[in-house]
Amino acid sequence: MSQLRQINKAIRSTLALWVLTAFLYPLFMLLFGHVALSFQANGSLLTNRQGTVVGSALIGQPFSSERYFWNRPSTTNYSTADPKKDEAGVLKTGVSGASNLAPSNPALRERVQGEVARLKQANIQPTADLVYTSGSSLDPHITPEAAQAQAQRIATARRIDPNQIQKLIDQNTDGRFLGIFGEPGVNVLKLNIALDELNPAS
Structure with a gap:
């Protein structure tokens, strides 16, 4: 019992x-x-002026227009894979991550040199985060220095005062977590949304 x-x-x-x-x-x-x-x-979804969801604050996406801040380069192109032309199977696997190329790898050197040349051609002083990918390749942030390096290009393209661009960068810079952890960063998508609210893209 x-x-x-x-x-x-x-x-x-x-x-x-x-x-x-x-x-x-x-x-x-x-x-x-x-x-x-x-x-x-x-999902930390962000919307534009029309209320349309344009992305997540947690996942970086590429910008190539002169009118916008550029993000970090990515080895995955996760957010731009075309479902009809996804030869690499990016959308099928949802892959993220670094390239895992060694510093001595010629492919890495070629890619980095290409990024440096592209930035210099756009009259942007290369910073580490505008040249190298992040560990996930989906990092939505760049450093305030990387944003400031692009301010003059955007001010010229949009024909607005560079001081207004700097003010937007300052307003959209996230400080250290609890004031001590990590480094300040600027969410590129949030910054570009704020940029369009200040000076709508034509």
Whole structure:
């Protein structure tokens, strides 16, 4: 009888823990996330002036126009893969990550030299984050220095005062987490959205 009682107790404990950890806790976290952290829980999606979702604040996307700030180079081109022309299978695998090329690899040197030449041609002083990819290749941030290096190009392309561009950079610079962790960064998508609100693209 004592053994049956122990088995019964074990089964009831297992069921109680299962309900608690498999249903109640996930449900609480889901509701808490949507109430207290709705923006983050829904993917940190950013919208333009028309209210259209243009991307996530967590995932970098490429900009090539002279009228916008350029982001870090990417080895994946994750956000630009065409579903009809996805020979590399980027969308199929959802791949992210660095190229894993060694510093001595000629392909890496060629890519870096190409980025430096492209930046100099646009009259931009190359910074490390405008030349090298991030570990995930999806980094949405650049350094304030990288943004400032592009300010004159954008001011010229949009025919606006460079001081206005600098003000936007300052307003969209994220400081260190808790004031001590990490380095200041500028979210390129947020900055470009703010740029269009200041001076809409034609």
